[in-house]
Amino acid sequence: MEQDFLITLTNDLKAELEAAASDEGQSAASLAQKAIADYLFSRQFRTLRAYLLAKAQDDYTDEDIFKIVS
Secondary structure, eight states: OOOOOOOOOOHHHHHHHHHHHHHHTSOHHHHHHHHHHHHHHHHHHHHHHHHHHHHOSSOOOHHHHHHHHO
16 A cells, blocks of 8 residues: 655755656656665664674674575
C-alpha cells in the first residue's frame, strides 16, 4: 500500500531532482523514493556494522555485513 508523503524542497533542489529524473527516464517521485530507500538501507547497514563490530571477536568486512543485510 502506498501513501503520500509531503516534503518541501528548495527551488534548486527541486530543479536538480527534476533534471536527474528526466536524465534517468523516471518520475521525480520514483527517484526520490529510491533515494530514500537507498539512504535507509545504508543507515541500516551502518547500524548493523557498528553492532556487529562491537560484538564480534573477529573483524567483519563491509562485504560480510552487506551479505548479512541483503
